[in-house]
Structure formats: structure tokens, C-alpha cells
Amino acid sequence: SQQGEEDPQALSIQEGENATMNCSYKTSINNLQWYRQNSGRGLVHLILIRSNEREKHSGRLRVTLDTSKKSSSLLITASRAADTASYFCPYNAGNMLTFGGGTRLMVKP
Amino acid sequence: DARVTQTPRHKVTEMGQEVTMRCQPILGHNTVFWYRQTMMQGLELLAYFRNRAPLDDSGMPKDRFSAEMPDATLATLKIQPSEPRDSAVYFCASQKGLYNSPLHFGNGTRLTVT
Structure with a gap:
């Protein structure tokens, strides 16, 4: 598959907890991006990490990229x-x- | 805030009818994508344009789907004739520049073919 494969498929946590999602891919990349989609809406870009970067932060988001393992995580x-x-x-x-x-994330109040 | 506008937001039609979906990309964005989203298949790339020229439409059923960019402010996706299996949410996204730029998505057209 050429797609980024997210893991887990679904995640349920309590408000205040941290959520970690993982992503794997199979080829060499220029960059990897993370998007969020709220129900009934279009996708919204969150963060872009280039292939020569290892970590990036944006507010409460932290993205890592490990090109040797062809994987990324969003915290x-x-x-x-x-x-x-x-x-x-x-x-x-x-x-x-x-x-x-x-990954479908549910955060319970 | 500049955004991608898609019309209509919802469309219900009968099998065999023509459907036209429209997209207004963000001004200055030179690349436009069409995606289709279903529960079973997820997000599928149908076609994309750069500087109004079609670059890839391999994801599109050619016999019934067509995509065009009559001008820089309008992209269209047509289905003729429509079939129930075309029921999905169709998203348009635009991008400025090349691959290191984020995509900006519209809120989609939810198509139901009965």
C-alpha cells in the first residue's frame, strides 16, 4: 500500500489525558502531514514534518518522524x-x- | 480566512441523472484535488490539476466521471449517469505551490444516489 497507515484505528480517552497515534508508510518521502477531520467537515491541516526533521511542535501537538522505521507519531x-x-x-x-x-479519536468529557 | 468553497453541500438524485459538483479554490492556489470519501474505501484521490491542466485522473471511473477547470476560480466534477455506488462525500482541496505545502479542503458535497 502507498498510503500512510494509521494505528490504532480507534482510540477513546478521558479529557485531560494524552493521545498518541502512530502512522507507518512504505516508501521514501518528501514530507509527512497530519490532518484532522471533524464529523461532517473537510480535513484540516495540523502539521507538516519534512523528511530531514525528527520532531515538530505546534501548541499541544507533537509530531515525530523516524525515517529509518518509516513511521511517525502524533501526540x-x-x-x-x-x-x-x-x-x-x-x-x-x-x-x-x-x-x-x-484514527478515530474520542475524548470523553 | 480564505477557504475552499464547495457547492452544493448536499445532493440527492436518482440513478441515471447527471450530477455536477463545483469547487472554488483559494485564490492563488494553483493545484486542485478531488477526493471521494466513503466508509468502506476511505479517502480516494479521483483527479488533480495544476495550473488548470489535468495531471492525474487515474482514480476516476472514466466512463461516467469527468473533471475540468474552466478557469482558475472554478473546478467541476461531473457524474453522468450517476449510480447508487457513487453515493459518497466528495471533497475538493487546493494547494499553493508544490508538495511541501498543506492542502486546504472544502467541507465537501454529500451525494446520495437513489
């Missing part, structure tokens, strides 16, 4: 009910992004 700290959404990690190995099935 959301101090989760909120509003973080309930599906999260995707498409990667770019050419001119376009291909998406996997995503």
Missing part, C-alpha cells in the same frame, strides 16, 4: 472534548498525498 497533550475527530497522516512521495483510513 496530543491534555486532550479536550473538541479534539474528538479522525486523524490522518498522508505522506508525500511525489506530487500528491494519499490518505489511509485514519
Whole structure:
């Protein structure tokens, strides 16, 4: 598969806890991106990490990239009910992004 | 905030009818993508354009689907004739520049074909 494969498929946590999602891919990449999709809405870009970067932060988000293992992780700290959404990690190995099935995160109040 | 606009938001039609979905990309974005999302298949890339020229439409059923960009402010996706299996949410996304830029998605057109 050319897609970024997210793991787990579903995750349920309590508000305030941290959420960690993982992503694997199979080819060399230019960059890897994380997107969030709230129910009934389009995808929203969260963060982009380039192939020569190992870690990136944005607010409560922390993304790591391990090109030797062809994997990435997204950590959301101090989760909120509003973080309930599906999260995707498409990667770019050419001119376009291909998406996997995503991780469905539920944050319970 | 600039955003991608898709119309209509919802469309219900009968099998065999023509469906046209429209997308207005963000001004200045030169790449436009069409994706389809279903529970079973997830997000599938149907086609994309750069500077209005089609670069890849291999994900699209050619016999019934067509995608065009009449001008830089409008992208269209047509299905003729529509079938129940085309029921899905269709997303348009635009991008400025090349592969190190994020995609900006519209809120989609939810299509139901009965």
C-alpha cells in the first residue's frame, strides 16, 4: 500500500489525558502531514514534518518522524472534548498525498 | 480566512441523472484535488490539476466521471449517469505551490444516489 497507515484505528480517552497515534508508510518521502477531520467537515491541516526533521511542535501537538522505521507519531497533550475527530497522516512521495483510513479519536468529557 | 468553497453541500438524485459538483479554490492556489470519501474505501484521490491542466485522473471511473477547470476560480466534477455506488462525500482541496505545502479542503458535497 502507498498510503500512510494509521494505528490504532480507534482510540477513546478521558479529557485531560494524552493521545498518541502512530502512522507507518512504505516508501521514501518528501514530507509527512497530519490532518484532522471533524464529523461532517473537510480535513484540516495540523502539521507538516519534512523528511530531514525528527520532531515538530505546534501548541499541544507533537509530531515525530523516524525515517529509518518509516513511521511517525502524533501526540496530543491534555486532550479536550473538541479534539474528538479522525486523524490522518498522508505522506508525500511525489506530487500528491494519499490518505489511509485514519484514527478515530474520542475524548470523553 | 480564505477557504475552499464547495457547492452544493448536499445532493440527492436518482440513478441515471447527471450530477455536477463545483469547487472554488483559494485564490492563488494553483493545484486542485478531488477526493471521494466513503466508509468502506476511505479517502480516494479521483483527479488533480495544476495550473488548470489535468495531471492525474487515474482514480476516476472514466466512463461516467469527468473533471475540468474552466478557469482558475472554478473546478467541476461531473457524474453522468450517476449510480447508487457513487453515493459518497466528495471533497475538493487546493494547494499553493508544490508538495511541501498543506492542502486546504472544502467541507465537501454529500451525494446520495437513489
